[in-house]
Amino acid sequence: MEPVIEAKHLSKIYGKGATAFLALSDINLKINHGESVAIVGKSGSGKSTLMHCLALLDTPTSGELKIDGEKASKLKSRKLNRLRNRRFGFVFQQFFMNSNETVLENVLLPLKISGTRRKHRKRLALEAIETVELADKARVKSKNLSGGQKQRVCIARAIVNNPKILFADEPTGNLDSATGEKIIKLLFDLNHDKGVTLIIVTHDEDLAALCDRRIRITDGKIVVDESIKHVTRPAARAINSKTKPANTPEAKKAKKNQKKGVRK
Amino acid sequence: MKFTDILKSANVNLFRNKMRSFLTILAIFVGSFAIISVNAIHTGVNDFIDQQVESIGGDNYIEIAPTAAYDQLASMMGTGEITKYNANKSSSDATIISEEDLSKIRKIDGVISMNPYYQASVDYITTSHTDKKYNAVISLMPGGGVKADLSAGNQINSNSSDYEILISEDYAKKLGFDTPSDAVNQTATFGVKQSIKCYTVANPDDCIATLDAKIVGVQAPSILSIGGIRVNQAANDAIYNLASEGIAPDIKNRTPMATGEIDSTKLNEIRADLKKLGFTAITIDDEVGMIRTFFNVILIVFTIFGAIALIAAAIGIINTLLMSVQERTREIGLEKALGLSKGKIFLSFSIEAIMLGFWGSALGTAVAMILGFIANNIFHQSGGFLEKFPTFNLVKFTPESVAALILIVMFIAFIAGTMPARKAAKKDPIEALRYE
Numbered sequence: 159m160e161p162v163i164e165a166k167h168l169s170k171i172y173g174k175g176a177t178a179f180l181a182l183s184d185i186n187l188k189i190n191h192g193e194s195v196a197i198v199g200k201s202g203s204g205k206s207t208l209m210h211c212l213a214l215l216d217t218p219t220s221g222e223l224k225i226d227g228e229k230a231s232k233l234k235s236r237k238l239n240r241l242r243n244r245r246f247g248f249v250f251q252q253f254f255m256n257s258n259e260t261v262l263e264n265v266l267l268p269l270k271i272s273g274t275r276r277k278h279r280k281r282l283a284l285e286a287i288e289t290v291e292l293a294d295k296a297r298v299k300s301k302n303l304s305g306g307q308k309q310r311v312c313i314a315r316a317i318v319n320n321p322k323i324l325f326a327d328e329p330t331g332n333l334d335s336a337t338g339e340k341i342i343k344l345l346f347d348l349n350h351d352k353g354v355t356l357i358i359v360t361h362d363e364d365l366a367a368l369c370d371r372r373i374r375i376t377d378g379k380i381v382v383d384e385s386i387k388h389v390t391r392p393a394a395r396a397i398n399s400k401t402k403p404a405n406t407p408e409a410k411k412a413k414k415n416q417k418k419g420v421r422k
Numbered sequence: 423m424k425f426t427d428i429l430k431s432a433n434v435n436l437f438r439n440k441m442r443s444f445l446t447i448l449a450i451f452v453g454s455f456a457i458i459s460v461n462a463i464h465t466g467v468n469d470f471i472d473q474q475v476e477s478i479g480g481d482n483y484i485e486i487a488p489t490a491a492y493d494q495l496a497s498m499m500g501t502g503e504i505t506k507y508n509a510n511k512s513s514s515d516a517t518i519i520s521e522e523d524l525s526k527i528r529k530i531d532g533v534i535s536m537n538p539y540y541q542a543s544v545d546y547i548t549t550s551h552t553d554k555k556y557n558a559v560i561s562l563m564p565g566g567g568v569k570a571d572l573s574a575g576n577q578i579n580s581n582s583s584d585y586e587i588l589i590s591e592d593y594a595k596k597l598g599f600d601t602p603s604d605a606v607n608q609t610a611t612f613g614v615k616q617s618i619k620c621y622t623v624a625n626p627d628d629c630i631a632t633l634d635a636k637i638v639g640v641q642a643p644s645i646l647s648i649g650g651i652r653v654n655q656a657a658n659d660a661i662y663n664l665a666s667e668g669i670a671p672d673i674k675n676r677t678p679m680a681t682g683e684i685d686s687t688k689l690n691e692i693r694a695d696l697k698k699l700g701f702t703a704i705t706i707d708d709e710v711g712m713i714r715t716f717f718n719v720i721l722i723v724f725t726i727f728g729a730i731a732l733i734a735a736a737i738g739i740i741n742t743l744l745m746s747v748q749e750r751t752r753e754i755g756l757e758k759a760l761g762l763s764k765g766k767i768f769l770s771f772s773i774e775a776i777m778l779g780f781w782g783s784a785l786g787t788a789v790a791m792i793l794g795f796i797a798n799n800i801f802h803q804s805g806g807f808l809e810k811f812p813t814f815n816l817v818k819f820t821p822e823s824v825a826a827l828i829l830i831v832m833f834i835a836f837i838a839g840t841m842p843a844r845k846a847a848k849k850d851p852i853e854a855l856r857y858e
Contacts (some may be wrong), residue, residue: 215851254756271762273424381616
């Protein structure tokens with residue numbers, strides 16, 4: 159099967175001449191459908207730039223990027239916008255939501271942009287809100303939500319258009335660990351249940367360890383690209399690794415799964 | 423994004439910062455209000471002039487005066503040239519139309535008639551229906567198709583040798599007639615002072631002669647036609663002759679002006695011929711044109727003021743939208759990341775600008791219309807200066823001018839909005855999302 163994203167000799171240079179800064183250097187990678195990939199690295203290593211390039215938010219200086227086998231450089235801006243709108247979902251560390259609008263309005267923004275019919279758009283948004291378990295908050299203004307709830311709204315917004323690839327830039331960066339776990343569970347549930355390809359940019363090694371694959375970036379170069387063999391379902395691991403003692407019903411269930419070695 | 427959604431979000435964004443939008447709209451409001459108000463007054467006045475001119479008619483009427491008279495006027499103002507003395511055409515003679523001149527003028531192709539104009543005046547007017555005498559100012563009702571706006575009776579016959587006059591409604595009442603139509607075909611009596619005779623009599627009343635004339639019509643109030651009493655050529659000349667009885671004809675018949683009837687299709691040729699003979703012609707259109715020019719100048723001046731206000735308002739729009747773009751940097755970045763095209767972001771901000779323009783101009787027009795309506799009502803009330811002109815609205819709005827103003831202001835707003843809208847459309851989503 160064709161990789162969903164394929165990068166060949168991708169480079170990104172900021173600035174010109176003496177002040178030029180090499181943000182990405184000769185990146186080669188393939189991401190397959192349904193994979194969960196962690197891009198890790200220190201601040202300024204180029205991991206965010208890589209994600210922006212993969213998400214077509216930024217254009218590489220040289221090299222080639224293929225989305226579903228199609229060359230990104232050949233795409234017209236209209237098709238590019240459509241691609242981002244229909245196939246990608248974005249979750250940001252700082253949430254980026256309109257705090258004066260309700261949860262529902264925030265979640266249906268991608269559908270509004272795609273021009274989906276009003277009725278249809280509302281139904282899809284409510285479904286997405288249900289997925290992140292915020293159905294009772296649909297009519298609440300976003301500014302009245304907690305950080306964790308806001309990030310769940312962002313996830314709902316990211317999945318409302320049923321994307322193939324979900325890009326998450328430090329999704330737990332602004333959250334306390336307990337709330338962060340819930341978000342991680344949500345993301346991996348999507349990965350497992352719906353087969354959404356997950357690309358997470360993080361400097362949290364624990365979060366990275368939950369993914370199928372870890373790509374480490376240093377000074378704009380891939381220094382490590384390794385698969386992580388897991389026995390258990392990542393969502394369960396997430397709960398397991400952080401909650402001690404594991405007495406919550408979810409953790410118990412996870413333990414049970416771990417024993418059985420269940421993996422969906 | 424659907425157009426209705428763009429429209430909606432532009433509207434929401436507009437009212438996000440209410441005070442800022444309100445102040446911007448206020449600036450547009452002031453400019454629009456000034457322009458539409460002065461335009462409405464101009465329309466009202468011009469309509470009234472048109473209405474009056476149409477009622478006056480007089481395409482064939484012409485007034486002639488020696489061009490030298492205008493030159494002398496210029497000389498008085500210090501702008502003319504000092505010319506050499508010529509015994510045959512001295513300064514005092516230069517401004518007079520002689521019988522010789524008149525016969526030359528009458529020969530010009532297209533001139534139907536030409537009469538010397540004598541400034542006749544009377545001491546009083548009275549009728550058999552009242553025992554009182556009233557002061558009166560008379561004026562010549564010219565021929566050439568000039569019509570008075572009548573509320574009763576008929577037009578004067580300029581060519582008749584009978585003495586015919588028109589009186590105003592006010593005079594009709596004073597002279598003992600209950601309604602204007604009661605006055606029609608009644609006889610009025612003028613008292614005419616004979617200046618020479620007054621030197622020879624002891625009692626001033628003894629040198630006042632009387633002259634009877636027929637009231638053929640009653641004039642409706644009008645601002646263009648001279649009110650008071652209008653007389654035909656025969657009556658005017660008779661009164662003049664009566665008043666100047668005993669004065670030598672050479673002196674008596676000196677006149678600086680002649681009036682007559684022409685074929686209006688030959689006006690330009692007649693003007694040229696008259697110019698060669700040293701005369702300047704003035705038609706009713708010329709006179710009305712002067713009034714119009716006056717109002718046009720007012721219109722232009724106020725429109726310029728309004729336009730300046732609108733330019734300031736346009737800068738306000740740019741400022742407001744630039745602030746809005748700055749505030750919404752993240753939102754724009756997110757929308758772009760989520761696949762909203764440049765064109766639609768541009769459109770969204772342009773619509774916001776156009777909406778500012780629309781609200782400003784629509785409110786300006788609405789308030790101007792309400793105030794105009796109130797003003798018209800006040801002027802028409804008893805005691806108001808338009809009391810006697812129920813059909814004349816000083817402030818008159820036409821749908822075309824209102825629509826044109828709103829559209830023009832919306833267009834100006836759009837142009838002003840292009841700069842911030844382009845700035846918004848060009849925002850780089852990553853930069854925008856990084857922006858704190």
